[in-house]
Amino acid sequence: MKYILIVLVFLFSLSCAFPHYPKKYEKLAVFSNDTVKDISINVLPNNQLKIQYLGCGNLLIKHKNESILLDPFFSNNPSIKTSLGKIKFNPIYFKKGSSFIHKFGTNFKDISTVFITHSHYDHLLDLAYLLDKDSLNDLVKIYADESTRTVIQHFIKKTSFLNADSFVFKNNEIPKWIYINSEMRMLIIPSSHAPHLGKLHFMKGNTDSLYFKNFTNSTQKISANQFKEGHTFAFILDILQADTIAFRVLIKGAGCKINNGRISDEILKEHGIDLAVMQIASANYTDCYPQNLLAQIKPKQVLITHWEDFFRPYAPNKIKTVRATNFAYFFKKIKTIEGVWPVKKLSDQFYMPKPGTMVIYEF
Numbered sequence: 001m002k003y004i005l006i007v008l009v010f011l012f013s014l015s016c017a018f019p020h021y022p023k024k025y026e027k028l029a030v031f032s033n034d035t036v037k038d039i040s041i042n043v044l045p046n047n048q049l050k051i052q053y054l055g056c057g058n059l060l061i062k063h064k065n066e067s068i069l070l071d072p073f074f075s076n077n078p079s080i081k082t083s084l085g086k087i088k089f090n091p092i093y094f095k096k097g098s099s100f101i102h103k104f105g106t107n108f109k110d111i112s113t114v115f116i117t118h119s120h121y122d123h124l125l126d127l128a129y130l131l132d133k134d135s136l137n138d139l140v141k142i143y144a145d146e147s148t149r150t151v152i153q154h155f156i157k158k159t160s161f162l163n164a165d166s167f168v169f170k171n172n173e174i175p176k177w178i179y180i181n182s183e184m185r186m187l188i189i190p191s192s193h194a195p196h197l198g199k200l201h202f203m204k205g206n207t208d209s210l211y212f213k214n215f216t217n218s219t220q221k222i223s224a225n226q227f228k229e230g231h232t233f234a235f236i237l238d239i240l241q242a243d244t245i246a247f248r249v250l251i252k253g254a255g256c257k258i259n260n261g262r263i264s265d266e267i268l269k270e271h272g273i274d275l276a277v278m279q280i281a282s283a284n285y286t287d288c289y290p291q292n293l294l295a296q297i298k299p300k301q302v303l304i305t306h307w308e309d310f311f312r313p314y315a316p317n318k319i320k321t322v323r324a325t326n327f328a329y330f331f332k333k334i335k336t337i338e339g340v341w342p343v344k345k346l347s348d349q350f351y352m353p354k355p356g357t358m359v360i361y362e363f
């Protein structure tokens, strides 16, 4: 009887990590089925930053007429193909993702800059297609590491590829801000990637140039395991007004290990983090994320990304949570820092958008 009880308790606790509809978080208003969500932070007239969540780490960020894209990925593939077979670009899901972007009046050609957090397939597979089909404009700039360059080596044509490693912020050095325009700048900061399951950390290291020499058609089948992580980055995005920082966003493309991903105090002294965009996928397998980072940066708002099961068809109405991630544990870890960063009501600080949702931050 005792053993049956232990097994039942074990299965119950494990079940929180199985994909399920986020009913609990819908009740708590952390998740909703809205396609537009307005969040106000110190509102001044006409100050808006729009972040459209496109699934996984894929974000379209808009300020006035400027559009930037992070981690382009729409092509969900079944887990069996990801682990044992080969994955491929999915035209149906790409079309669905494109329709989300078009719905709010943006075209891929409007995007001036693309940033890649790391080189796993679920952060860049559709970038190969966008370049291969000339869907991005000729002047677009891509900031990523050499592992990403290896993946897209056959598709970089007129587009300008910039090695993100040469812009990475190093303590005691002058930050190399990337000015997207006079009101928008980005800083690349070093980060790390959490293990995927327990202590298992898949697809580490750099991509193999020889393997991707054969990736000449962006729609061909390819092994997901060959998309090695490369270097993992986080980003700080500033919206500037009259030479001062009006709004600051931290964007994390992966749950980080140990204390990697701490933001330099010098940078934080200049201006705090208004919004933290944080991934939840695999956050359970680090002892410090997200609580240590949140305790340090104390953001006004948190946007939770990479939260849905990307091994399923791209269907926002049948959405389920990402596998192997216990959401209750994620929030439990946050509770441990309530003396430093109190959360009275989850929905006051956290939002988990449905793919396609345009989240508007007014500041």
Ligand SMILES: [Zn+2]
Pocket (backbone or CB within 6 Å): 118, 120, 193, 254
């Ligand atoms: Zn990854």
